[in-house]
Amino acid sequence: MNTAGHSEAKARRGLELTPFRGLRYDPDRVGSLAAVTSPPYDVVVRPDGVHHLQSADPHNIVRLILPQADSPEARNAQAADTLRRWRAEGILTADPNPGLYVYEQSDGDGMLQRGIIGALRVSDPEEQLVLPHEDVMPHIVADRAALMRATSANLEPLLLTYRGDGSATVTADLIDRVAERPPLLATTTEDGFHHRLWSVTDAADVTAITTELAGHQALIADGHHRWATYRRLRAEHPSPGPWDHGLVLLVDTARYPLRVRAIHRLLHGLPVADALAALHGLFRVRRVDAALPDALRVLAEATASGNAFLLAGDGTFHLVDRPDPDLLARTVPADRPPAWRTLDATVLHATLLEHVWRIPEDSPAHIAYIHDTAATVEKAERDGGTAVLMHPVREEVVRDLARQGVTMPRKSTSFGPKPASGLVLRALDL
Structure with a gap:
């Protein structure tokens, strides 16, 4: 060549x-x-x-x-x-x-x-x-x-x-x-x-x-x-x-x-009840009986003070926040900047997917990455899986990490x- x-x-x-x-x-x-x-x-x-x-x-x-x-x-x-x-x-x-x-x-x-x-x-x-x-x-x-x-x-x-x-x-x-x-x-x-x-x-x-x-x-x-x-x-x-x-x-x-905007996750083959059961004692879980726009506002408020996610797929929403600090210390790699270690996507991939739910992040048979919020919820409800809804990251955080040569977990953001x-x-x- x-x-x-x-x-x-x-x-x-x-x-x-x-x-x-x-x-x-x-x-x-x-x-x-x-x-x-x-x-x-x-x-x-x-x-x-x-x-x-x-x-x-x-x-x-x-x-x-x-x-x-x-x-x-x-x-x-x-x-x-x-x-x-x-x-x-x-x-x-x-x-x-x-x-x-x-x-x-x-x-x-x-x-x-x-x-x-x-x-x-x-x-x-x-x-x-x-x-x-x-x-x-x-x-x-x-x-x-x-x-x-x-x-x-x-x-x-x-x-x-x-x-x-x-x-x-x-x-x-x-x-x-x-x-x-x-x-x-x-x-x-x-x-x-x-x-x-x-x-x-x-x-x-x-x-x-x-x-x-x-x-x-x-x-x-x-x-x-x-x-x-x-x-x-x-x-x-x-x-x-x-x-x-x-x-x-x-x-x-x-x-x-x-x-x-955020990119959401659809977990195939993991019913919401099983996903929530695995979180017992590791995260705070609260049911959110609201329409999707209101549930997303609840998620936005929760992310202001720490990592938070919305789970859906069983006809309602569940706010998952306040992770156990010891769990994060055990599961999140310590060799990255604090801005990376505290990303919702980092906690989702390093803690929830890998250690709690044990779902391979690169297997299409187990996980799908979907941009549209309503479509993610609809697919989860139709297929019996779990939708994990994310809150978007600010552009300046993305750019600052990129300039440091630090990559975020895959499918962390959706620019448009x-x-x-x-x-x-x-x-x-x-």
């Missing part, structure tokens, strides 16, 4: 964003742009999940990011064949010129987020340019890598954030100026979010953006497994080459703050809004 390019990349410093020829749906060939989009692959949580999105339009992007077949090999082959066919039929067409893309999301509640989509050089961890804040699950990285190999494409951008100085910058001014032009596409998805996309192909504009971004460090807000996949695939392929880069959306959170999948793809042969 030719690794000279990798050595050269290590010698450079700074985020390196590169224009690319976006692969996009031809709006004249699909029912509607909204009908062919999807949430990111790991956020398809509705009870009918993939089926709903497949039914929305025969060309929905979910047929590429979550192909359905009897084996992993068949799924990946199906996705590759589908992508080739859609390109040959003109369902997906490549933009004529390489560019960066300004992407805007907004809703009816005053939320506005804008960022830049481009192909980012895949840096090494020691460069500390792209900071992860969560661990990844090897089987998911292997699954995403196999799909990207088969399709030779980045099918959806991951979400990175950086911190500008909060005032007008060259990139911010350029984004605002671009957003005054008619967009390449505009659509409203069923969640009520409005999406608009513009291309930036002028060489001076591209240089201004890339020069400014080179002075920043990025935090992975969403897409740890895809970033780990980019790194694996870059190591497998000759360099320089298209695998040296991966598709990302970069958002300045000083200008456009993201929302941070996330980019819709299906608006722009990156085919590596373009």
Whole structure:
């Protein structure tokens, strides 16, 4: 394998964003742009999940990011064949010129987020340019890598954030100026979010953006497994080459703050009664007879003074808080900063899952990670399992730990809004 390019990349410093020829749906060939989009692959949580999105339009992007077949090999082959066919039929067409893309999301509640989509050089961890804040699950990285190999494409951008100085910058001014032009596409998805996309192909504009971004460090807000996949695939392929880069959306959170939400757990095969019984003498447990929004407010109040969780699945809610200090001392690793040791996710994984309930955190047969709160409760009640509802972590805690090189337990946070999948793809042969 030719690794000279990798050595050269290590010698450079700074985020390196590169224009690319976006692969996009031809709006004249699909029912509607909204009908062919999807949430990111790991956020398809509705009870009918993939089926709903497949039914929305025969060309929905979910047929590429979550192909359905009897084996992993068949799924990946199906996705590759589908992508080739859609390109040959003109369902997906490549933009004529390489560019960066300004992407805007907004809703009816005053939320506005804008960022830049481009192909980012895949840096090494020691460069500390792209900071992860969560661990990844090897089987998911292997699954995403196999799909990207088969399709030779980045099918959806991951979400990175950086911190500008909060005032007008060259990139911010350029984004605002671009957003005054008619967009390449505009659509409203069923969640009520409005999406608009513009291309930036002028060489001076591209240089201004890339020069400014080179002075920043990025935090992975969403897409740890895809970033780990980019790194694996870059190591497998000759360099320089298209695998040296991966598709990302970069958002300045000083200008456009993201929302941070929790990711909940669904424990398969563990009834709520058994989960509660195992907590006797280790945590305080109180029943909360309330609707979901009120129960979440109770959880938020409890987390202000310590670790707390809501268990659900038996038709009501149970607040679990005030863990036994001796239990925490025995189960939580002592070689990490206090901010990590006191995270709810740390206590959940190190204490509850590993020592109390004895549930392997990386086994899909035992545990699912779900972003939608109501869906987690619904699935637990339907399947007889236990939903563990979490309270979100503040962004500054996430960023401070990442800068210290400390990763949080996997699936600790959900930053949003996330980019819709299906608006722009990156085919590596373009």
